[in-house]
Amino acid sequence: MMMLSNIMNENIKEFDEYDFLYFGNRTYTNIEVDRLSTIFSNYLLSEVENSGDKVIVYLANCPEVIISYQAILKAGKVVVPVMYALNAKEIQYIIEDSNVNTIITSNALLENIVKVAEKTGKKLNVIVTDNIENDAAEGSVNIHELEKIYNHSKSQNREELNISEDDLAVILYTSGTTGQPKGVMLTHRNLYISAQSAARLMKAEMWKKPTLVALPLAHSFGFTAMNTYLFLGSSVVIIERFNADEIFKAVEKHKIRTFTAVPAMIYGMVMNPNIDSYDLSSLEGVLSSSAPLPLALMEAFTKKTGTEVWQGYGLSEASPVVSTQWRGATIKPGSVGLPIDIVRVKIINDEGEELPRNEVGELAVKGLNVTPGYYQLEEETAKTIVDGWLRTGDLARIDEDGDIFIVDRKKDIIIRGGLNIFPRDSEEIIMTHPDVLEVAVIGVPDEEMGERVVAYVVKRPESVITELNVISHSQEHLAKYKTPQEVVFVDQLPRNGVGKILKRKISELYQNKVMN
Template identity: 40%
Template structure:
């Protein structure tokens, strides 16, 4: 079984069940599967066949869902790309990923037209119309094809080639925090197994109506808010862009049962003045991932909206989920939970040996969800996957009940005078201050101690001073963990999935001292 065959199975069993809602549009499983077949057939007619690479430069929309499943049905490998990437970033992935066809929104037509000479191996550019594109009067150049035309030319039924478990379904390019992005190759087995294991662990069923407002090109949304509900006959509530007002409106009007978000989204929802518990009255579960959620925020959110937040953990290379807080046992604030079904997690030292309970080491993962490897990067693959275990680069510990806790990224750890300081523990203290809305901590060079703790915060109290905040921290942290300086910002830089960009903060610090 894979994502494509399971979608067809549900379309046969529950043809009239609503698969997704997008604005005023609803699509049943029969309609969605039919569109997927026609699009896959249309791709085949223009020369896309098994093993070809197809890039998706699309936001959250039915276009994304049909393109993803259509590409997989024709046996192609889909490469989702953030549509707001720069031309340099896009062309790097298209070239490195050996992309044969691009499916993009019409707003990108001017950008793609300028890039044509830089992407010689791209044979087809398929454009999806948007209301904004029509308003801007965007016209397709001759070489570009219309999504609508491709789908109209397709046939149904369309079987497509047979798909092996080990065939690569998707290549996800990591954010490239340590150099050029790497393409994680995820197989049909990787994606299907993780979608079903997550769904079983979190008890997804056909009654669930899951809000998908995280970017679909990101693996967290792809698996948890799109594939998992679709594989179990649920309904995906597609929201193109995150907005607290829109989330509360959709949750209320469409009777959402599951919300999937990152900590910054929860922070915005919590801070939104018009948000109230009644808006989330039908929501049975909130899911958080992508970054560690401050315990103070988690508790405040749960109290305000009367809903459980289950924090989990994953990474692109693991399709992505490895842990979630279970629903049949107490949820532990600050923990990423226990291993999901069929996935093993353990904490090891630098020799790969498991460390005792409570000790900090590197988190490693094994299971059917672990990627095939990095595309065209055998050395990186061999370094990351050893003896069947995926080395995550995250520092973690495990308690006596098998709950895991992410301490920090291995590369983000700060060493002050020989002592280890984990940014997260300082951030937790900052978040516990009543005036702090957001916080981020980095290590900066220090002539006496090697490194020092530098903090960036967003405060809702314009009168709060650096000295007052450091004094507050001194009540909760050992002296060597105390911030050497605190900078107040209007907003902390984040990527499109809401993850704080520590690299941008480090660059900001570097430029300020030069």
């Protein structure tokens, strides 16, 4: 059966005992992670009063995240992963929407949970993975210390529960790039088969090889990456928060051949002044997904490291993998690769009709990895999953070889004078200017033309680039109507926890700018 709760046991049967997780100076074997998660699971079942059927894990990357996920799943409960960067207000929304009573967190993040408990009057069970130092927590929440659970547990035998592969395993809250976060429901089968498929693809290069995780483990990409590494018997260096130097050190020390990243991480590595100080010769390729990777950035990374960048595409609703490039495949610039072996894809128009090859429309996906829907949002589910096909909201085309090319987010299209403009076209061109570090292009209301194109640009330090420079550079390569009518220079672009640029926030910034 395709059960996430069995994945550790399957790993141990396949690979025996090995060093599974490296974190700072601490090493955990796969058997130790399995034992600790079983102890924790039994505690959740028997000792945490009113624990409920869902448990939030609100932690920065650490081994306790993996242990907690396994414990919750073994207890037959549902994991609700939450980004450590979220504030109390955002946490409150997820707690109330998912009706969670139990939260696993650290002392550093406990204050946010206490604020939620005090504001809502809800008595929360809080399991802290390190030492409690917050006296204000007393009385506001029921505190449990994970170390005491390990030391005083009476049972290390796993309880067998009546759960199936179609049961809910995880609720992943979307990043809320276009509004309030939605809870994506994922079953044991959804997540198991997605990781299993990824492992089949990576087996030749990754079988029993070391890798690293700097992606947030609360994100669907990081979550599935860890499950994939269990299938592969990989040893994993866990990076608490993205830090380019820590990644370089891990690659040098453990002779890592490949790892997964998002474009913001690749950008951070390219811009790190110490990159040439490390021995990265073992590195063969980096798999980038979660957001579009500008071609100029990909080329800069390859030039700096001599390493390939493979692109993939996915979304939480697909657990999350849809397509990917990998070593040995024909790498087409701008492509996110071929669909993985468990999914079908097609391009559709607004009426849901399939379009011919190389025509641009909405990408639709079907497979056993696709979510059954959004938690408590039946209307939203019905709009997103039609006749079993997940409508991704991404505009794409599929070429004659089956490679997928993401064109843009459907909601981000700019319509100027009746003509469609894809922001990514303009962003790719602006990024080629030597004085530009980052860019995001949005559409804003325009009385005459419907919308006008505005570019938000982060320029290189000490650069003297002007608005006219950006516009002129764009018009050298694109039709005039596709280029910015206005350029706004900013110190940084708003992002979510995995570095995806939040265009909704940029639109709000522009609106505030106009009003002021």
